[in-house]
Amino acid sequence: MSVIVEAFGLVFQPNVLLVILGSACFGMFVGAIPGLTATMATALLVPITFFMDPVPAIGAIVTATAMAIFAGDIPGALLRMPGTPASAAYVEDAYRMTRSGRSEESLGAALVFSAIGGIFGTIVLVTASPALAEVALKFSSFEYFWLVVLGLSCAVFVSPGSVTRGIISLLIGLFAATIGIDNPAGEPRYTFGNVELLAGVQFIPAMIGLFAVSEVLRSVVSRSERPPVPPSSGDGIFRSQWTNLKRYPVQVLRGSVLGTAIGALPGAGADIAAWISYAVSKRFSKQPQKFGTGHVEGLVEAGASNNGAVSGAWIPALVFGIPGDSITAIVIGVLYIKGLNPGPTIFINDPQLIYAVFIVFFLANIIMLPLGWVAIKSAGTILAVPERVLMPIILMFCIVGSFAINNSIFGVILMLIFGVLGFLMDENDIPIAPAILGLVLGPMLEQNFITSMIKADGSFLAFFERPIAAGLGLFTIAIWCLPLIAMMIARRKRTAPGPNAPD
């Protein structure tokens, strides 16, 4: 009990609350601007959180991401331009509702059901993580090895797009993680005599480059003027939501559960949760034909789902130290920098910190309602800030942020290299999330593999000798086989002509 009181004491301090409020506004703003993602909001916040205590630092990231995922719905509904990829699934419905004079109902639904999904995910996080941490305490390097491989595999296979390009991205991240002296043999690798590279690729400049600088470059080459924002219309942001809640209780629950579960899967985050939930909603709807025509049902379910995923992604991050998505990958990097080792021991060593994080989660999802209301009402002003003014400032912010971590210009050089790399990856449809997971998890993968092999005296079978390790191993291998099975089914369909096939 005293731990919880201590956690409340950590959160309810004027400076912490101020940080939370400030980052909430920041998250709202970044999420509401098309082209600036929730991950970018995190990337831009990290250099500032670097100078804070752990609770305000993590509080800032939690609040900003929750707000950004909701705020992504604002330009989606008003301009048909999803503010973050997580809002893309139901953009058509939201936009058509605006066109038919129901913008307040559509954005109100996005807001209220985002908050409900977020709170549901947080309840699961609060109840499941301590129990899972108990189990995780018994894990050895074999289980951790499989967990890391599972996380990396999900990042490649579950994310949308081509698997081969996902693997390329993962290899880029893993290779970047090999640089430096921090490996089991303690031998400098790929440092080319550079002293700064001995410590490895600095995580924060690399991440700022991949997520923020690449976006600045993208916006510079494909500048698009945003159309004017239509005036707010409809009968109130909150008024119709009670009706929606009574009409779609199953959808809200299903979206929250599925979103949290997908978020908790290592490697899959809010974007994928929203797409899957929208598809599920349509599949089980009594009026599937209405989807895509300005129907609120899919929006309710997928809106709850993507915010549920934001909370769910923290479960593997806190319990195992394995990120659920690219945002928690960044958080794990931040925790390591702060000297806190994410994983089950954090529940024993710093329980007050974990409870403080839980409190912040609840707080973030509650203040989302009033702040979201303000954001919806002031959408015209937020969206009036032109990219040509915003992007140069963001670029400067990236430069200073990359410099500030080690007070070294080398950080800026790394940022530029990774920025150009991220831009080229994007040009070639290579996803960025697997690379960042590879960069964060690479050292953990190597450490656990080498330790396990030394323990097992070189026998690969040892990876399947412990029951949980065997289960995780088989599950991972099953995920690897999925594309092969899908390919075989597709081929069989092609070779076996149906009754109507032309001969």
Place this chain on the structure above:
Amino acid sequence: MKLNDLSLGILVLLSGVGIYLSALQFSPIPGQAYGAETMPTTIALVAIGLGVFMIGKAVVVRNAAPVLALADWTRSPMALVGLSVAIGLVVFYILFSQAIGFVPTAFLVIVTLMLTLRTRPVTAILVSLLATIVIQQAFGRLLLVPLPRSALGFLW
């Protein structure tokens, strides 16, 4: 600037071979079969396998995509200038910020990119000045980051 599957496959294969050869210089932990070379070698082998798979698939499918497909933006001089200026400005900051100090360099970086993106000059100058001061105060004063000082002293 999109490579087709065949050329991307060749690039992946060559990178794999390069990493494999470079990993030969690393040695295992004394007395063990594994060590510093394990991870790079594994990455290299996966890359080689993936490269071969991609090349094989591209040869079988025979996609007509060109070796290097240029995206629409590459035909717009504005976009090319914008991209070069954005990258060039970061390089400029890396090379000169220590010598001429944070405030002048940051102002130049922001205002140049704004003007390149066709922001109205008055807006560009005012916003750049304001942004520079806010960033300098936030990081330099509040967070105590030792931003490069100007030789001109007063332009901290």
